Amino acid sequence: MMISITEENYLKAVFSATHLSEGRVGNQIIAEKLTVNPASVTEMLRKLQDKKLIEYTRTDGAKLTKEGLKAALKVIRKHRLWETFLVIHLNFKWDEVHEVAEQLEHIQSDKLLDELAAFLGNPGFDPHGDPIPDKNGKMQNMKCKILSDAAIGQKVKVVKVNDNAASFLKYLDKQGIALADKIIVKEIQDFDQSVLVELKGKKEVYLSAAAAKKIMVE
């Protein structure tokens, strides 16, 4: 069965809205994620249900079937592998990869996928620290927490960011924070929950509470 690019994007949207909560998504959330009209969502969800890629009821919303999950994970695998390729081999910055990966993730070729993964050394994580599903859809999970929850004085390693928007990633670049960096939590301000961290080279920077919530450490 053939899955169109648009359908793949809908599956991704359902996945990203449900995989954490194990729940279901309503039309509205999906419409927002994909910036399409709710009417379009109704139409498409119906089609995806006919194709047995999602289960869908008006009241409870949508969730992926086993088939749908497999398809979604494959797209995500492709997306993250391409991001990795772009950063490691083509000098892309981590804030530049998203748009291009959104296109590359829809290229259909199993050989390409396998060979690309092998070429990259079957990485487990992408340049944002997101886990890359393996061929079977299995993702490694990290025992990590948000920076805001780290103890004062603790030396931690940045392993993932929870926001891949270019603006946020550039902000981190400017602050001098990159994936895999070791940082020390010096203070957490009472009045605004902002976090003072020491970077390598003893440089200290303040991170807003919002930023600290988007930085995962271990």
Add this chain to the structure above:
Amino acid sequence: MMISITEENYLKAVFSATHLSEGRVGNQIIAEKLTVNPASVTEMLRKLQDKKLIEYTRTDGAKLTKEGLKAALKVIRKHRLWETFLVIHLNFKWDEVHEVAEQLEHIQSDKLLDELAAFLGNPGFDPHGDPIPDKNGKMQNMKCKILSDAAIGQKVKVVKVNDNAASFLKYLDKQGIALADKIIVKEIQDFDQSVLVELKGKKEVYLSAAAAKKIMVE
């Protein structure tokens, strides 16, 4: 101005039908190349003319404008660079690359294109010996000829094949002929124009006249 994937494919078709002859193509030829209905071609050529990518008259057919040529060459550049990448880095055989490159050639990202080219060392030719247009659309041209026109006894180098169909390329593989191989023309049969060539390792094989016309040597 935004050029759709379909439009790009039409531009490629016009290019490949006109670039040798400097002439024009009719609807039918394009329809054949793209396996679409001639009526669809009329529609699209009209659109491309509105976009000033081709010049078109009912009687003389279509040719690319300067703009259209630039766009076509960019797509071809992408196609051939991706083919090169697939063969050199991802273990694709030269008969396996076409389908995937047909998809990859439509990815839009100037940075990706530049970086990919640089990553590959700005190659001048792809795995089939076809010249890769540079950023300005310039292609290196080889002073080569078809194998059928080589003199008997001549030692020549295979530099290009004029048919990228998987079936033909596999046939060459089976015969033991690859790009850049040096071969010696031993005989040309009078009765069917088939060519006897000596490969490296002294092995001799007969190539049909049809095959010999598709092999370019220098």
Add this chain to the structure above:
DNA sequence: AATATAATTTAGGTTACCCAAATTATATTA
């Protein structure tokens, strides 16, 4: 010049997306 053949266009239809506005179903709250 008349006619046959080939190429192109017209006309009308399909499918896969998308939207805005109106409607209907569900959930919340007075």
Add this chain to the structure above:
DNA sequence: TAATATAATTTGGGTAACCTAAATTATATT
């Protein structure tokens, strides 16, 4: 429970790409 807010759906319509069949226009042949 009735009134209201929210969410989902339907209706009606639009675009881009494709198709087939029939009509037209070019071109080639006699």
